[in-house]
Amino acid sequence: MSKLFSLSSLFSLPFALNRSFSHGVHPPHHKDQTADLPIQRVPFVSRYIMPLGQHIGVPAEAVVKTGDLVKRGELIARPKGFISTALHSPVTGKISAIGMHRYVDGSFRQAIEIEADPYATQQFVQSKKNSLNVEDMSSEQFIDAVQMSGIVGLGGAAFPSHVKYSIPDEQRITDLLVNGAECEPYLTNDHRLMVERPEVVLRGCMILRKQLGAKRVAIGVEKNKPESISQLKKYLTAEMAIDIVPLEVKYPQGAEKMLIKSIYNKELPAGKLPRDIGIAVNNVGTIVALADYFDHGMPLIERIVTLAGPGVHEPANLIVPIGTPIRDVLDFAGGLKEQTREVISGGPMMGSPIADLDAPILKGTSGILAFTENETSGPPEYPCIRCARCLEACPYFLNPSRLALLGKARLFEDMQDKYNVMDCVECGACTYACPSNIPIVQHIRTAKDNLRNRKVES
Amino acid sequence: MMNNKDPKLLLQSAPLLRQELTTPAAMKDVWIALLPATAAALWFFGLGALLILITSIAGAVLTEWVFTDKDKRRFAMSDTSAGLTGLLLGLTLPPGLPLWMAFLGGSVSIGLGKVIWGGLGSNLFNPALLGRAFLLGTFPIAMTTWGAAGGPGDFFQIHSSNLAWPFMQGQYDALSTATPLGLMKFEHETTALSSLFLGNTAGSIGETSSLLLLFGGVFLLFRRGIEWRIPAAIFLTASLFSLAMLLINGADSNYPSPLFTLFSGGLLLGTFFMATDPVTSPLTPKGCWIFGIGIGFLVVLIRLYGGLPEGMLYAILLMNAATPLIDRYTQPKIFGRKS
Numbered sequence: 001m002s003k004l005f006s007l008s009s010l011f012s013l014p015f016a017l018n019r020s021f022s023h024g025v026h027p028p029h030h031k032d033q034t035a036d037l038p039i040q041r042v043p044f045v046s047r048y049i050m051p052l053g054q055h056i057g058v059p060a061e062a063v064v065k066t067g068d069l070v071k072r073g074e075l076i077a078r079p080k081g082f083i084s085t086a087l088h089s090p091v092t093g094k095i096s097a098i099g100m101h102r103y104v105d106g107s108f109r110q111a112i113e114i115e116a117d118p119y120a121t122q123q124f125v126q127s128k129k130n131s132l133n134v135e136d137m138s139s140e141q142f143i144d145a146v147q148m149s150g151i152v153g154l155g156g157a158a159f160p161s162h163v164k165y166s167i168p169d170e171q172r173i174t175d176l177l178v179n180g181a182e183c184e185p186y187l188t189n190d191h192r193l194m195v196e197r198p199e200v201v202l203r204g205c206m207i208l209r210k211q212l213g214a215k216r217v218a219i220g221v222e223k224n225k226p227e228s229i230s231q232l233k234k235y236l237t238a239e240m241a242i243d244i245v246p247l248e249v250k251y252p253q254g255a256e257k258m259l260i261k262s263i264y265n266k267e268l269p270a271g272k273l274p275r276d277i278g279i280a281v282n283n284v285g286t287i288v289a290l291a292d293y294f295d296h297g298m299p300l301i302e303r304i305v306t307l308a309g310p311g312v313h314e315p316a317n318l319i320v321p322i323g324t325p326i327r328d329v330l331d332f333a334g335g336l337k338e339q340t341r342e343v344i345s346g347g348p349m350m351g352s353p354i355a356d357l358d359a360p361i362l363k364g365t366s367g368i369l370a371f372t373e374n375e376t377s378g379p380p381e382y383p384c385i386r387c388a389r390c391l392e393a394c395p396y397f398l399n400p401s402r403l404a405l406l407g408k409a410r411l412f413e414d415m416q417d418k419y420n421v422m423d424c425v426e427c428g429a430c431t432y433a434c435p436s437n438i439p440i441v442q443h444i445r446t447a448k449d450n451l452r453n454r455k456v457e458s
Numbered sequence: 459m460m461n462n463k464d465p466k467l468l469l470q471s472a473p474l475l476r477q478e479l480t481t482p483a484a485m486k487d488v489w490i491a492l493l494p495a496t497a498a499a500l501w502f503f504g505l506g507a508l509l510i511l512i513t514s515i516a517g518a519v520l521t522e523w524v525f526t527d528k529d530k531r532r533f534a535m536s537d538t539s540a541g542l543t544g545l546l547l548g549l550t551l552p553p554g555l556p557l558w559m560a561f562l563g564g565s566v567s568i569g570l571g572k573v574i575w576g577g578l579g580s581n582l583f584n585p586a587l588l589g590r591a592f593l594l595g596t597f598p599i600a601m602t603t604w605g606a607a608g609g610p611g612d613f614f615q616i617h618s619s620n621l622a623w624p625f626m627q628g629q630y631d632a633l634s635t636a637t638p639l640g641l642m643k644f645e646h647e648t649t650a651l652s653s654l655f656l657g658n659t660a661g662s663i664g665e666t667s668s669l670l671l672l673f674g675g676v677f678l679l680f681r682r683g684i685e686w687r688i689p690a691a692i693f694l695t696a697s698l699f700s701l702a703m704l705l706i707n708g709a710d711s712n713y714p715s716p717l718f719t720l721f722s723g724g725l726l727l728g729t730f731f732m733a734t735d736p737v738t739s740p741l742t743p744k745g746c747w748i749f750g751i752g753i754g755f756l757v758v759l760i761r762l763y764g765g766l767p768e769g770m771l772y773a774i775l776l777m778n779a780a781t782p783l784i785d786r787y788t789q790p791k792i793f794g795r796k797s
Binding site: 257261271344350352353357378383396432 | 482
């Protein structure tokens, strides 16, 4: 985008011309580093760590004990309650410990540690039990199967997928929306998946459409991934009746509510779920994991991770067994450059900093990005000059300028009552747009945490 | 455990990416946008104008330096906003103003207009205009005595009143030209639009050349340094309201034409560089429309009925005062919510 003449932001185009949402920002894509690199498999390493709580909801419950021998893909922890999911061993080996282990954010969490068997072939063998015929399943069987597959939303949220597919009786899903927007800069894992396994993406759409009873399927892809779009179209047949929708390149195009607005021109009411208006939204990675599970019986034991950023020696798109220590993945790509100052899990806009490189790759880890001084040391923080760029950036039409000011003064109730801080999804567009370098989204996070804690206490 | 081999990792939370514009860079754009108007000030009003600009900038910058915490001084001054306030104030002053008044004006702009509110971003009123309001109230004669616009030939002529000793009023004998707005109000004489456009008329040193002010304004609009809704609302309201007054009272009634309204006095300077000051104008798009409409309406009203020929100063200051309330009542509709 030309910085000098950005008339398009002065006069937003009518919807019909522009499949998009209002507001948002245009950060540089930085996808060239890895967009054309084929997905490679990371070799097996000696030790794996599987935190029991790496999804949203209740942590899983271990069904193995120290010393047990496990096969690759074998169940090692079962879901505890409905909003929880299963864990499977990413390798053939021995359970070496069950205990507290450092998590990516630096805290300690209960985890199962597996020592890989150096003599095992590490071939995934489909057991008889999980060779299921998805076509004949009832929706209850399908939901149970998805829960036992350990599949969660692979876009980063790691919300158990079976919960999403449990539709109350009075509701009906009409549209399956597949999220291939991948609007976070640097990340190319979804892109490579669409380029290299388009037929599996489409297969997953067919499975899920049938199970959800959806009439239509749309796959939304940002226009900066023409190869993804053309590959999907190549494998698309007329009877599949799937829409491939190119979307304007704008952050956060891949946010659920923005995607729904862009594709159906519908505004999801605050506090409602997509299914309340008949839509089920899934990431392309999740769709592929579903197809792999129902076609080959492979539970969620590996995922695609983009390794990129100016601090990485050899950027790559990798298939990584879940539980692989981040350090081992980095070593495979030549390690970190000396100038590295920060390592991020996820994208640079919404990802979270990694406190310990010995923590493992999780189900929700879409990328490992390393940044140097250039990105981590911005200009100093200046006072807010009320330039309103954050208001123009916020896709939810909140008032980030005001929220940051109130947040600094710790007036959290005002932020909630008068400025709807809880509607913020922390996409970071406001903070990206701020010329005064004010950490707006951090103030908002602090406020939301405080308000949630108060609610729990009272 | 952190390994010894690891680089020292930071835990700054996302987003790590930032767009390139910074607040000091945005200020730099305003300086650039003011260059044509400043050049015009020197062309028409000579060395005297230059001295006025320098002293008002000096007054503003020195005051910020004196009243800012010692530890924060360097950082607070680095955004150049104090100097910008001084320049803007200087451009609204008459060419014959004693320099000590310009200095005092710059000092009041920053002292009472900015520092006491908490510094950059916290003030309610536009600091340059607050300084001008102070000068107008305190030195009404000096602030309303206008010298004729000259040319480059008179560059080295300095009005004797410029050099009046501090707390002396100075002599204004040689200077008693009326501004186009004054001529309109008191003599019912119009000034040719071409003169208003080029700027060879009497007036505040930076307000006379509409053409060069438009250059600066359009530059800022393209750089997205200012909110387009505010100038749009001011121009529309001021021209429609003055057209309505002209039509109601008849064409020969000596009411100004819409074009005269737009291109005379401080309307353009005030619109592009003061009304659009982000700190003192509303945040919300709807709020900007209301703010601009208010200014456009008030400026015509004050010009027609007020005691002084010009009304831009008070129009903007009054709407500055309304800004917090406007913001509160024009919050945008949140995505997915009804109102």
